[in-house]
């Protein structure tokens with residue numbers, strides 16, 4: 001076994017994380033769910049979501065049978081909603097093609113929507129005790145530093161070098177749970193010791209062999225992506241209020257915030273009162289512009305200009321594209337973060353004021 005693997009396995013015994021809820025399980029479904037939730041999300045944020053999700057959808061079949069809306073609602077606040085849509089779609093495929101069972105090889109798992117090579121490998125290791133290398137963001141960082149591999153890890157050639165190193169370090173013998181302990185140790189080292197900023201090299205079991213530590217280049221590795229200035233888009237969000245309810249519109253299934261409930265969005269420059277009348281037969285009384293709100297996606301920044309509009313009358317035919325809903329109830333729906341923020345900051349307090357004004361009349 002490579003000395004790195006041995007050092008990590010020894011380290012994990014006393015310093016690794018042993019009490020994460022999904023570690024109690026060898027159920028590939030539970031492992032899959034945790035791995036997907038942990039992408040781009042901290043453990044502490046994931047735990048309550050994971051527990052609620054497992055309670056609501058304890059099996060692949062239950063997840064496949066659930067409406068997408070309920071799945072997205074449980075995911076609401078965790079971000080990167082394509083993960084939830086892919087989970088749901090993959091559950092359908094597992095029920096349809098695999099009798100609700102998870103395939104047990106990395107190659108087959110990797111065919112499912114939303115599962116890349118590293119996630120497939122983690123599932124294969126933890127659920128089926130396979131000998132497979134993982135290469136998530138944490139592992140890329142450890143390997144880039146340990147072997148002093150320069151270049152942005154997202155570049156194919158750098159990524160190939162990192163995969164090769166990840167393969168070389170694997171324990172030879174995958175009996176006695178060594179692969180699981182080794183894989184978990186790598187994840188834990190990246191999350192708790194070899195962190196993005198201020199890594200704790202003095203506590204690291206790998207420091208004697210670590211090139212970046214020896215060369216004093218830890219803070220330069222991994223090489224960051226060359227920053228491109230993100231384009232900025234502007235949009236108006238219409239907060240239409242009628243009898244203490246707001247109007248939400250379901251977004252198209254594909255694209256930004258796919259299938260989530262959102263305030264109707266219009267382009268800058270549109271005459272909103274006229275638009276509401278023309279499009280939906282909604283007559284507006286008073287209106288108010290609220291402070292703008294910024295939201296960043298991976299490829300662009302969105303500057304949201306919310307407008308609160310008081311509805312006098314509406315002939316809008318609500319169907320599965322629109323709902324008039326109490327703002328408190330809306331918080332339980334699958335809504336994007338800026339909608340949640342606007343509801344909490346503006347709509348709920350506004351409704352409270354209106355209600356107390358009505359009571360005092």
Ligand code: SF4
Pocket residue numbers: 142145146193194195199200201204205206207208210211212213218
């Ligand atoms: S010695 Fe420091 S940089 Fe090297 S692997 Fe350990 S924590 Fe990371």
